[in-house]
Amino acid sequence: MALNKFKSAVKQQMLKARHYYDARLGGSCLMLLYHRVADLQTDPQQLAVHPQLFNEQMLFLKLNYNVLSIDEVAWHLNTKTKLPDKSVVISFDDGYADNYLEALPILELHHLPAVFYIATATLDTNAEFWWDEMERLLLLSKLPDTAQFEMHGLKLDLNDFEINRYKKYETVLPILRKTAPEQRQEIINALQQIFGNKTRATHRALTHYELRQFAKSKYVTIGAHTHNHPSLAALDYNLQLLEVEISKKILEDLLKQRIQHFSYPFGTKQDYNTNTLTICNQLQFKSVAANYPYIIHKNSDIFQLPRFLVRNWQLTAFKQQLHFFTTCR
Numbered sequence: 285m286a287l288n289k290f291k292s293a294v295k296q297q298m299l300k301a302r303h304y305y306d307a308r309l310g311g312s313c314l315m316l317l318y319h320r321v322a323d324l325q326t327d328p329q330q331l332a333v334h335p336q337l338f339n340e341q342m343l344f345l346k347l348n349y350n351v352l353s354i355d356e357v358a359w360h361l362n363t364k365t366k367l368p369d370k371s372v373v374i375s376f377d378d379g380y381a382d383n384y385l386e387a388l389p390i391l392e393l394h395h396l397p398a399v400f401y402i403a404t405a406t407l408d409t410n411a412e413f414w415w416d417e418m419e420r421l422l423l424l425s426k427l428p429d430t431a432q433f434e435m436h437g438l439k440l441d442l443n444d445f446e447i448n449r450y451k452k453y454e455t456v457l458p459i460l461r462k463t464a465p466e467q468r469q470e471i472i473n474a475l476q477q478i479f480g481n482k483t484r485a486t487h488r489a490l491t492h493y494e495l496r497q498f499a500k501s502k503y504v505t506i507g508a509h510t511h512n513h514p515s516l517a518a519l520d521y522n523l524q525l526l527e528v529e530i531s532k533k534i535l536e537d538l539l540k541q542r543i544q545h546f547s548y549p550f551g552t553k554q555d556y557n558t559n560t561l562t563i564c565n566q567l568q569f570k571s572v573a574a575n576y577p578y579i580i581h582k583n584s585d586i587f588q589l590p591r592f593l594v595r596n597w598q599l600t601a602f603k604q605q606l607h608f609f610t611t612c613r
């Protein structure tokens with residue numbers, strides 16, 4: 285037992301040394317993960333960065349970092365050439381309308397490229413993304429008359445709802461994350477019957493028109509992000525394939541361009557598996573982004589690019605976090 289522990293510790297140290305060596309000689313890159321640029325009244329998932337703060341963050345990156353496009357990063361990894369010093373790639377997940385309306389003008393102002401991974405089911409609809417819908421229904425809506433809710437294994441006692449609503453919202457999210465898209469939609473439809481279905485314009489996704497305009501910018505690369513934003517690891521191979529393939533095809537048909545980049549919904553190592561990697565390979569993506577904090581270096585797996593989540597940070601905190609990110613190797 286002790287020997288195994290020792291071997292594992294040595295292996296960890298060697299791995300660390302290799303990453304450090306790779307990063308020193310082959311350069312390294314931080315991939316930043318944003319979702320929204322918006323000024324929201326409530327944001328329980330902390331997805332939004334205020335437009336003014338986003339502008340300050342982008343100006344800082346422009347003056348202090350080499351901001352690369354995702355194609356440049358993919359090229360460096362494929363050719364095993366040194367990544368430029370202090371390089372960063374900016375990425376957005378999901379496809380909120382504010383990516384086009386708020387983020388793009390700021391990126392264009394500073395001449396910075398970014399990749400936007402779009403989940404396609406909500407495009408051109410009034411529907412909110414399902415996690416936003418849960419916030420609206422369970423945290424912000426009026427109390428329902430119904431006492432109990434049960435569907436597809438999700439049970440909600442609505443009797444003591446007022447005092448425990450945040451707790452209930454917190455327990456529902458991980459369950460829905462692993463619920464197959466069709467059943468999840470049935471749950472949402474049923475909850476809308478109870479709580480009301482007036483969705484918020486502030487939380488809408490891009491329209492088709494906006495997405496087409498968006499993709500014309502030379503600073504924008506569009507990637508896929510599945511159709512219904514499930515945790516892919518919870519689905520069997522065929523459902524996973526359907527989710528990834530449909531989103532790729534919808535975007536390609538809409539934009540008349542090949543979609544070569546993808547990001548896993550949620551993106552932690554529990555949210556995708558070997559089936560997902562096989563599918564991404566089959567569909568010939570050039571790069572795939574995940575969501576766990578680590579630097580990218582020349583030997584990084586191009587199908588599991590690590591990313592750092594950016595929150596609604598003031599510039600001082602943003603600088604500190606960037607400094608901290610560079611030590612994650």
Ligand SMILES: [Zn+2]
Nearest residue numbers: 377378549550
């Ligand atoms: Zn997402």
